[in-house]
Amino acid sequence: MTSTAPTALVWLKRDLRLRDHAPLTEAAHFERALALVVLEPQWLASPECHPRQVAYWLDAVHQLQVDLAARGLPLLLRVGALPQVLQDLRREVAFTHLFSHEETGPGWSWTRDRAVAAWCRAEGVAWTEWPQTGVLRRLRSRDGWASRWAARMYAPRLPAPRGFAAPPGWAIQPQPLPTLRELGLAEPVQAPPPAGERAAWATLGDFLAGRGRGYRRALSSPLTAQTGCSRLSEHLTFGTISMRCVHQATEARIHPLSHPDGDPALARDLRAFAGRLRWHCHFMQKLEDQPDLEFRNLARSVDGLRPGDGVHPGEVDRERLAAWCEGRTGFPMVDACMRQLNATGWLNFRMRAMLVSFAAYHLGLHWREPGLHLARQFLDFEPGIHWSQMQMQSGCTGINTLRIYSPAKQARDQDPTGDHLRRWLPEFGTPAYPAPIVDEREAVAEIKARLHQLRQTAPARAEADALQQRHGSRRSGLPSTAKPARRPRPPAVPDSQGSLF
Numbered sequence: 001m002t003s004t005a006p007t008a009l010v011w012l013k014r015d016l017r018l019r020d021h022a023p024l025t026e027a028a029h030f031e032r033a034l035a036l037v038v039l040e041p042q043w044l045a046s047p048e049c050h051p052r053q054v055a056y057w058l059d060a061v062h063q064l065q066v067d068l069a070a071r072g073l074p075l076l077l078r079v080g081a082l083p084q085v086l087q088d089l090r091r092e093v094a095f096t097h098l099f100s101h102e103e104t105g106p107g108w109s110w111t112r113d114r115a116v117a118a119w120c121r122a123e124g125v126a127w128t129e130w131p132q133t134g135v136l137r138r139l140r141s142r143d144g145w146a147s148r149w150a151a152r153m154y155a156p157r158l159p160a161p162r163g164f165a166a167p168p169g170w171a172i173q174p175q176p177l178p179t180l181r182e183l184g185l186a187e188p189v190q191a192p193p194p195a196g197e198r199a200a201w202a203t204l205g206d207f208l209a210g211r212g213r214g215y216r217r218a219l220s221s222p223l224t225a226q227t228g229c230s231r232l233s234e235h236l237t238f239g240t241i242s243m244r245c246v247h248q249a250t251e252a253r254i255h256p257l258s259h260p261d262g263d264p265a266l267a268r269d270l271r272a273f274a275g276r277l278r279w280h281c282h283f284m285q286k287l288e289d290q291p292d293l294e295f296r297n298l299a300r301s302v303d304g305l306r307p308g309d310g311v312h313p314g315e316v317d318r319e320r321l322a323a324w325c326e327g328r329t330g331f332p333m334v335d336a337c338m339r340q341l342n343a344t345g346w347l348n349f350r351m352r353a354m355l356v357s358f359a360a361y362h363l364g365l366h367w368r369e370p371g372l373h374l375a376r377q378f379l380d381f382e383p384g385i386h387w388s389q390m391q392m393q394s395g396c397t398g399i400n401t402l403r404i405y406s407p408a409k410q411a412r413d414q415d416p417t418g419d420h421l422r423r424w425l426p427e428f429g430t431p432a433y434p435a436p437i438v439d440e441r442e443a444v445a446e447i448k449a450r451l452h453q454l455r456q457t458a459p460a461r462a463e464a465d466a467l468q469q470r471h472g473s474r475r476s477g478l479p480s481t482a483k484p485a486r487r488p489r490p491p492a493v494p495d496s497q498g499s500l501f
């Protein structure tokens with residue numbers, strides 16, 4: 001170690017941006033600062049990781065390196081496990097403070113955070129974490145959650161820091177990043193969309209400017225959702241824009257549109273979108289409060305319903321799982337959607353729910369293995385939303401209405417012209433396309449009956465009450481009417497196209 005001057009190390013994770021970034025803002029006040037991103041072997045080796053996600057992450061890191069270098073902050077990339085990476089770095093620079101955002105991540109990230117906390121204590125490094133969404137750490141009760149979420153979302157956002165003081169002798173210029181090949185990963189067949197903060201603001205900007213018109217109608221069909229939805233999910237997942245910035249820009253846009261001489265229809269669409277931003281944090285809060293929901297049923301009363309849940313003695317039906325993952329179940333809407341997802345990394349909400357419902361009810365698969373496949377495919381994989389939704393769409397939360405999607409009905413409603421089918425399932429109608437893998441009516445009736453039976457018992461009902469108390473929305477319909485006690489007026493001009501760069 002070379003010096004003991006107060007030195008801040010900003011550890012960037014899924015917060016790859018300049019604006020509204022508390023750890024960077026704090027570091028800018030320090031005598032010396034530098035920043036670190038870590039490519040962790042636990043992530044690369046995890047069954048949820050896809051090279052497409054790594055490519056996207058590297059793209060965002062590269063852009064941030066350039067933007068931080070322009071402000072005098074070196075952003076180092078290290079490949080390795082934590083806290084060893086911190087230990088090694090501390091031999092080169094005697095950082096005294098570690099700054100990062102809180103993370104509601106997969107199981108391995110909780111273990112890693114505990115190890116980092118222990119290391120910081122042993123080394124005398126002061127670690128400060130800031131929240132970056134509406135998720136509340138160490139939450140005691142869900143009562144009042146929506147107001148606390150709103151208070152965070154209406155709090156002033158932080159501007160991008162103007163400059164930093166790097167420790168002497170540190171190269172500020174961006175260093176070459178590893179390629180996928182150097183990391184031993186295959187190139188994705190289709191390149192992911194542009195990552196980074198500029199792309200995030202451009203995506204938000206054109207959605208608010210007019211692309212969001214018709215959002216409510218466009219949401220459900222895979223044909224219209226691709227452009228009709230905001231497409232912000234991967235930006236929120238990788239933190240290239242903060243939830244607060246999205247929320248405030250949306251509110252600022254809605255405000256003038258809501259006047260009779262504004263554009264009330266667009267305002268209604270944007271309000272529906274704004275409500276979903278709260279869902280994001282509502283679902284993440286569940287994993288924050290109960291990290292093991294990634295692995296086991298929330299409602300223990302349904303344990304044993306499907307093989308593969310670690311309780312039932314049976315094994316996951318590998319043939320069914322493979323047919324589902326590869327889009328060859330013989331149910332055309334299911335297969336076309338899965339092919340779209342596997343090729344592009346994105347699918348709209350309703351079709352995600354249909355895929356899971358099909359796996360859970362038609363194929364009788366426990367949600368964990370199908371969930372790993374989807375997590376790998378989703379560019380926006382966000383553990384808190386993902387695992388909560390996997391459980392919900394499989395009927396394992398104990399508190400939600402069972403929703404069983406009929407693929408044929410979804411095809412009629414959401415792809416009436418068959419355009420989606422022709423695009424993603426060219427072999428449909430030829431001998432190459434398989435027959436249905438199960439008898440739909442029989443399979444669904446059987447599992448539905450068993451599930452209803454399990455949910456009817458007195459202990460199951462008592463469990464459901466406890467789950468509702470712990471995780472349930474206090475507003476049954478979820479979407480937004482949440483307001484802080486005193487709601488600050490949004491700024492008159494949306495800053496979605498503000499000039500940061």
Ligand SMILES: Cc1cc2nc3c(=O)[nH]c(=O)nc-3n(C[C@H](O)[C@H](O)[C@H](O)COP(=O)(O)OP(=O)(O)OC[C@H]3O[C@@H](n4cnc5c(N)ncnc54)[C@H](O)[C@@H]3O)c2cc1C
Nearest residue numbers: 229230231232233276279280349352353380381382386389
């Ligand atoms: C089984 C399943 C798994 C899912 N896994 C993920 C995931 O890993 N990551 C993820 O971001 N979303 C997930 N979702 C929710 C939803 O499908 C996506 O957020 C949405 O399709 C992303 O596209 P968008 O940004 O254009 O959405 P928009 O419709 O434009 O919504 C804006 C934002 O609101 C939030 N949001 C929208 N719908 C939901 C919802 N139902 N629950 C929670 N938040 C929501 C997201 O942050 C989204 O980016 C999952 C849904 C299901 C059914």
